[in-house]
Amino acid sequence: MMADSSFPNLQRKPHVLGAWLASAGRLLRALMHEPAGAIGLVTIVLLGVTALCAPWLPLKDPLQLHIEHCLEAPSEAFWLGTDQVGRDILSRTIWGARASLSIGLCAVSIGLVLGTGIGLVAGYKAGTWLDETLMKVMEVLASIPLLIWAIALVGITGTDTLHIGVLAVSNETKLVLLIGVLYAPGLARLTHSLAKAESQAEYVAARVLQGASGARIMLSDVLPNIISPVLIQASLLLGVTIIVEASLSFIGLGVQPPTPSWGAMLSDARTLIFTDNWWVSVFPGAAVFISVLAFNLFGDSMRTILDPRRRNARAANVPGASL
Amino acid sequence: MKAASRLFSSALVLLVVSALLFAMCRATPVSPARLTLGSDASAEQIAAFDHQYGLDRPVAAQYGTWLHGALALDFGKSYVSGNPIGPQIADTLPNTVELVTLSFVFTIVVSIVLGTVAALKENSGIDHLLRATAVVGLSVPSFWLGLLLIRYVALKTGWFPVGGLTPWSDGAATHLLALVLPVLTMSVYYISVLSRLVRANMVDALSQDYVRTARALGLSSSRIRIYALKNALPSLVSTAAMSYGYMFGWALIVEQIFNLSGVSRALLTAIFQRDYPTVQAIVLVITTIFIASNTCADVLHGYLDPKANRT
Numbered sequence: 001m002m003a004d005s006s007f008p009n010l011q012r013k014p015h016v017l018g019a020w021l022a023s024a025g026r027l028l029r030a031l032m033h034e035p036a037g038a039i040g041l042v043t044i045v046l047l048g049v050t051a052l053c054a055p056w057l058p059l060k061d062p063l064q065l066h067i068e069h070c071l072e073a074p075s076e077a078f079w080l081g082t083d084q085v086g087r088d089i090l091s092r093t094i095w096g097a098r099a100s101l102s103i104g105l106c107a108v109s110i111g112l113v114l115g116t117g118i119g120l121v122a123g124y125k126a127g128t129w130l131d132e133t134l135m136k137v138m139e140v141l142a143s144i145p146l147l148i149w150a151i152a153l154v155g156i157t158g159t160d161t162l163h164i165g166v167l168a169v170s171n172e173t174k175l176v177l178l179i180g181v182l183y184a185p186g187l188a189r190l191t192h193s194l195a196k197a198e199s200q201a202e203y204v205a206a207r208v209l210q211g212a213s214g215a216r217i218m219l220s221d222v223l224p225n226i227i228s229p230v231l232i233q234a235s236l237l238l239g240v241t242i243i244v245e246a247s248l249s250f251i252g253l254g255v256q257p258p259t260p261s262w263g264a265m266l267s268d269a270r271t272l273i274f275t276d277n278w279w280v281s282v283f284p285g286a287a288v289f290i291s292v293l294a295f296n297l298f299g300d301s302m303r304t305i306l307d308p309r310r311r312n313a314r315a316a317n318v319p320g321a322s323l
Numbered sequence: 324m325k326a327a328s329r330l331f332s333s334a335l336v337l338l339v340v341s342a343l344l345f346a347m348c349r350a351t352p353v354s355p356a357r358l359t360l361g362s363d364a365s366a367e368q369i370a371a372f373d374h375q376y377g378l379d380r381p382v383a384a385q386y387g388t389w390l391h392g393a394l395a396l397d398f399g400k401s402y403v404s405g406n407p408i409g410p411q412i413a414d415t416l417p418n419t420v421e422l423v424t425l426s427f428v429f430t431i432v433v434s435i436v437l438g439t440v441a442a443l444k445e446n447s448g449i450d451h452l453l454r455a456t457a458v459v460g461l462s463v464p465s466f467w468l469g470l471l472l473i474r475y476v477a478l479k480t481g482w483f484p485v486g487g488l489t490p491w492s493d494g495a496a497t498h499l500l501a502l503v504l505p506v507l508t509m510s511v512y513y514i515s516v517l518s519r520l521v522r523a524n525m526v527d528a529l530s531q532d533y534v535r536t537a538r539a540l541g542l543s544s545s546r547i548r549i550y551a552l553k554n555a556l557p558s559l560v561s562t563a564a565m566s567y568g569y570m571f572g573w574a575l576i577v578e579q580i581f582n583l584s585g586v587s588r589a590l591l592t593a594i595f596q597r598d599y600p601t602v603q604a605i606v607l608v609i610t611t612i613f614i615a616s617n618t619c620a621d622v623l624h625g626y627l628d629p630k631a632n633r634t
Contacts, residue, residue: 036458143336144343145613147572148590152606155594156348243464247576250466251591266467270580273474274485281474285467293462300458 030305037301043294051097060088062095062260071277081279083268089279092260093287099261100291103176104241108234110180111187116223116230118184119191124218126196135192142185147244153178154253171256179244183237190233194226232302239295246288262288326622333618340610341393345386348603358597359402376402376600389603398604403596408604411589416608418488419578419585423570425502426509431563433514438521439552445526453518460515465573469508469580477504486582505581509573513566520562524555557628564620568613
């Protein structure tokens with residue numbers, strides 16, 4: 001009989017949820033030693049909560065025009081001032097966070113599911129025709145420059161809601177789908193290389209001998225061991241998506257008015273760039289900047305925590321380059 | 324050999340991507356004829372339009388014609404103006420290429436300098452400062468940075484024009500002056516990415532055994548630095564070459580902010596006029612540049628780092 005201690009991975013952990021919680025707790029504790037990452041995480045949580053609670057916060061209506069208060073500087077009534085048609089900038093900035101964060105989350109989730117799934121299968125089946133085919137498809141997708149194709153897609157299909165059969169596809173949905181699909185190759189490559197290495201591990205061979213199915217080994221043994229770097233990459237991609245969404249909205253092809261979005265607010269502010277009304281351009285831009293910074297700080301710190309040995313060399317895998 | 328097979332596979336990828344692009348442009352909810360001629364056009368007018376632009380032929384044949392033309396830089400005619408698209412791109416693309424190339428060169432030079440300084444002074448105050456700046460640089464949206472530069476630099480100092488591009492014929496100095504802020508706007512993000520990469524590679528290279536040996540042999544430290552930099556270069560080259568392709572995407576936004584007459588204005592005008600052949604042509608050209616720069620990245624990487632070819 002084999003001693004459990006020599007094959008610690010042979011048996012599945014009895015409490016999967018408990019194990020996940022414990023490792024999350026460990027990471028949080030490690031984050032205490034990375035103040036920048038902790039600040040990032042706190043900012044992300046604050047942003048998320050504020051965006052989620054926007055409808056219940058004591059805010060002015062982001063769409064309401066206060067015609068008698070056009071372009072007012074920040075005051076007690078309007079904390080961040082008003083824009084050229086008298087809308088409250090604080091309220092619009094907070095509502096804009098909803099658009100940015102939800103588009104970011106949806107796009108990155110699509111990318112994660114596709115990319116991790118494909119990378120995992122291809123990496124586990126490394127060297128087979130399936131691996132070759134899947135990674136070839138990823139290579140083709142990786143040859144598509146994201147920003148210009150996003151512009152072209154919206155340009156071609158129009159910014160209005162598309163009706164395909166019974167499905168109503170809004171402009172935001174189109175963008176989320178495209179960005180998500182185009183994030184897949186990067187995440188698939190990362191997962192692929194990790195899964196390929198992990199699949200060579202002895203415990204995987206042992207699991208095969210035990211008679212576990214491929215799908216089961218992939219999902220319950222390989223995936224949990226390789227997911228951390230992938231999730232960190234996803235956190236950094238979230239920051240990238242916020243910039244992409246804001247840029248697209250800025251040129252009028254992203255989130256469509258009247259829905260408040262940071263990019264559209266800056267686009268409105270553009271005509272006022274030569275005036276003294278600094279608050280119309282500074283606050284929405286700062287919102288983009290702070291949220292992206294938060295995701296970058298958090299992602300960077302998590303990388304340092306998970307891989308303290310290669311503190312310096314890790315930057316070689318800077319995800320920001322994927323733009 | 325390696326380079327040849329890489330070129331071949333890139334050509335295949337380009338073929339597939341161009342088919343995807345063509346399909347995307349054909350998947351329009353409303354037919355181009357209806358969009359261009361308006362809702363009160365008669366069936367005959369629509370049929371005539373379709374015939375004129377070859378839209379009544381099978382899609383595969385249309386794709387073949389389009390691809391064949393595109394190889395000779397003939398992208399067909401615009402639905403809106405009826406003019407050939409090729410010359411229009413030839414008029415606007417050089418401005419974009421100039422902006423991107425200047426930004427690229429600036430990015431590379433600054434990144435190597437900053438990255439090397441940070442690596443040589445590892446964990447010093449300047450290293451920490453550069454690292455913090457890089458994280459900030461990664462997070463600033465370029466279009467916002469552009470607006471801030473116009474507002475707080477161009478307007479306040481009056482040294483730079485707030486937008487627009489004067490042609491070379493008006494003097495190189497004024498022409499280049501108009502590009503200073505756009506180049507800065509484009510570069511900040513990529514300098515943040517690449518300087519971190521240079522630093523990481525240099526730190527890695529400087530900790531190698533051969534550096535210790537070289538020191539022991541009494542080589543001058545400047546010579547050792549050159550050796551280390553040479554070893555740090557290969558992975559930098561591939562990321563740098565890729566960012567050249569990515570920069571074209573951002574150039575579209577930056578051109579809008581600084582009102583530069585590059586390919587982005589042509590693209591956005593075509594989009595708002597629903598001029599699909601023009602959109603299709605511009606996207607194809609930029610995608611080709613993107614794939615070409617990625618291919619260069621791979622080939623150069625294989626050339627500089629022979630180990631990479633073996634795997």
